[in-house]
Amino acid sequence: MDSKQLFENIKRKKSFLCIGLDTDITKVPRIVLEAEYPLFEFNKKIIDATADLTVAYKPNIAFYESLGAAGWINLELTANYIRENHPDIFLIADAKRGDIGNTSKMYAKAFYEKNDFHSITVSPYMGEDSVTPFLSYPDKWVILLALTSNTGASDFQMMKEEGTNKRLFEKVIENSTKWGNVNNLMYVVGATKAEMLADIRKIIPKHFLLIPGVGAQGGSLEEVVKYGMNKQCGLIVNSSRAIIYADCTDRFAFVAREQAFLIQQEMQGLLKKHKLI
Amino acid sequence: MDSKQLFENIKRKKSFLCIGLDTDITKVPRIVLEAEYPLFEFNKKIIDATADLTVAYKPNIAFYESLGAAGWINLELTANYIRENHPDIFLIADAKRGDIGNTSKMYAKAFYEKNDFHSITVSPYMGEDSVTPFLSYPDKWVILLALTSNTGASDFQMMKEEGTNKRLFEKVIENSTKWGNVNNLMYVVGATKAEMLADIRKIIPKHFLLIPGVGAQGGSLEEVVKYGMNKQCGLIVNSSRAIIYADCTDRFAFVAREQAFLIQQEMQGLLKKHKLI
Numbered sequence: 001m002d003s004k005q006l007f008e009n010i011k012r013k014k015s016f017l018c019i020g021l022d023t024d025i026t027k028v029p030r031i032v033l034e035a036e037y038p039l040f041e042f043n044k045k046i047i048d049a050t051a052d053l054t055v056a057y058k059p060n061i062a063f064y065e066s067l068g069a070a071g072w073i074n075l076e077l078t079a080n081y082i083r084e085n086h087p088d089i090f091l092i093a094d095a096k097r098g099d100i101g102n103t104s105k106m107y108a109k110a111f112y113e114k115n116d117f118h119s120i121t122v123s124p125y126m127g128e129d130s131v132t133p134f135l136s137y138p139d140k141w142v143i144l145l146a147l148t149s150n151t152g153a154s155d156f157q158m159m160k161e162e163g164t165n166k167r168l169f170e171k172v173i174e175n176s177t178k179w180g181n182v183n184n185l186m187y188v189v190g191a192t193k194a195e196m197l198a199d200i201r202k203i204i205p206k207h208f209l210l211i212p213g214v215g216a217q218g219g220s221l222e223e224v225v226k227y228g229m230n231k232q233c234g235l236i237v238n239s240s241r242a243i244i245y246a247d248c249t250d251r252f253a254f255v256a257r258e259q260a261f262l263i264q265q266e267m268q269g270l271l272k273k274h275k276l277i
Numbered sequence: 278m279d280s281k282q283l284f285e286n287i288k289r290k291k292s293f294l295c296i297g298l299d300t301d302i303t304k305v306p307r308i309v310l311e312a313e314y315p316l317f318e319f320n321k322k323i324i325d326a327t328a329d330l331t332v333a334y335k336p337n338i339a340f341y342e343s344l345g346a347a348g349w350i351n352l353e354l355t356a357n358y359i360r361e362n363h364p365d366i367f368l369i370a371d372a373k374r375g376d377i378g379n380t381s382k383m384y385a386k387a388f389y390e391k392n393d394f395h396s397i398t399v400s401p402y403m404g405e406d407s408v409t410p411f412l413s414y415p416d417k418w419v420i421l422l423a424l425t426s427n428t429g430a431s432d433f434q435m436m437k438e439e440g441t442n443k444r445l446f447e448k449v450i451e452n453s454t455k456w457g458n459v460n461n462l463m464y465v466v467g468a469t470k471a472e473m474l475a476d477i478r479k480i481i482p483k484h485f486l487l488i489p490g491v492g493a494q495g496g497s498l499e500e501v502v503k504y505g506m507n508k509q510c511g512l513i514v515n516s517s518r519a520i521i522y523a524d525c526t527d528r529f530a531f532v533a534r535e536q537a538f539l540i541q542q543e544m545q546g547l548l549k550k551h552k553l554i
Binding site: 024037053060062063066067068069070072076094096097098099100101103104106107109110113114115123124126127128130131144145149150151153154155156157159160162163165168170172175 | 406
């Protein structure tokens with residue numbers, strides 16, 4: 001899936017929503033715990049209820065890994081289910097991986113060969129050769145951490161470089177644009193820093209951005225669009241907890257759909273306002 | 278295991294070796310492929326042959342993850358085997374994880390609760406709240422990436438801060454010393470940058486350092502000791518491929534032992550030279 005196809009999907013669905021599958025065994029309704037693969041069971045119901053409202057799903061790998069091998073089976077079932085039943089969905093492994101070249105190659109195998117994710121989130125700390133193994137697959141994407149939504153983002157990402165006055169996250173974006181292109185590289189930019197999107201758009205006007213932090217983490221969708229939207233939308237906005245845990249009864253999938261629908265409606269309005277649909 | 282116990286083990290074994298279990302299904306001898314859990318089978322034989330020569334084992338999680346859930350079973354069997362049969366071994370999950378607080382908490386569960394690793398390697402890019410969830414477990418360690426051994430290390434880790442003239446890896450070390458202490462925090466410093474160990478020792482004279490990059494990646498043990506050793510040794514030096522893939526026949530475990538023995542002998546000499554044993 002390239003950036004053009006992604007934009008086509010956004011226009012068709014009138015949505016640039018990504019639903020984060022941060023599926024926590026301690027938070028899912030009791031009814032799914034009876035299933036052999038409870039995280040998958042929960043995800044399947046969420047997916048069936050929301051797939052027409054969202055352009056992407058983003059399983060958060062930590063939540064599966066916390067259950068060990070059993071968690072990985074639930075993850076694999078989820079990824080397969082999405083790829084088989086919803087081929088238009090952009091599938092993100094939120095894994096924050098990154099290591100020396102021969103090791104990143106193994107992580108790429110895990111998410112691009114053993115599973116068929118479209119993309120993986122990668123940490124830039126170890127530099128170019130830790131990122132490029134993920135870019136060597138045709139039609140696969142790296143979503144590189146630039147400016148994250150957590151408080152610790154200010155510890156190092158905002159550090160200014162001597163001489164250039166660039167902040168680390170800006171340097172990460174600038175350097176990495178040479179490693180990939182608008183069809184295989186996007187960036188994580190937290191919604192809690194919406195005004196910084198204007199600075200980022202000066203460096204990368206055309207790249208897609210994955211925006212976490214709307215909802216539970218406090219970011220505003222309108223602000224994100226104001227500073228971050230481009231002519232191809234250029235935004236995928238994630239919401240996890242506010243959708244998937246909106247209700248904890250047997251009706252959870254219906255209520256998740258309602259929440260996703262509210263966000264999709266807001267997105268539709270914003271896409272119209274910016275004349276993209 | 279605290280730093281004092283770690284030093285006791287180093288003195289008793291006359292070794293500060295860590296053996297990296299970068300166990301690659303395409304590189305293991307044919308004989309282990311017949312086993313139900315081939316990576317575990319390989320590891321078990323390597324561990325049985327080398328456990329008296331090493332103070333730590335470091336499974337590289339990517340190599341297991343590349344096989345999906347099946348790989349995770351091999352990883353869990355390996356971790357359990359080490360903890361049950363060699364309780365004096367410091368067990369490192371080389372995972373390079375790190376995410377927003379609630380997600381790092383899940384990774385901590387994966388490696389400290391679901392499995393019983395002593396430590397995990399963590400990427401500092403997302404700052405304090407991405408690291409501290411791993412430090413909230415008593416007797417568990419974070420091994421924070423500071424200066425890595427790959428070529429990409431120069432992309433961002435060497436960036437100098439305006440005003441202070443500090444490099445990013447120095448700022449990472451300085452800031453993070455406030456998050457933990459010498460008994461739950463150590464740092465990754467690549468052996469390929471041995472002379473930089475002198476600068477690092479000015480900031481953290483007492484912390485343990487995990488040194489990858491000796492052997493296959495080109496670093497020299499003598500240089501590392503010259504610039505990095507302290508009164509409690511303060512070094513754990515990793516070797517992976519040079520030991521575990523020294524031979525690809527049925528005799529692989531014996532030859533791995535020979536290679537580990539050669540390194541242990543060199544380490545014994547260096548510990549004596551520095552009057553630590």
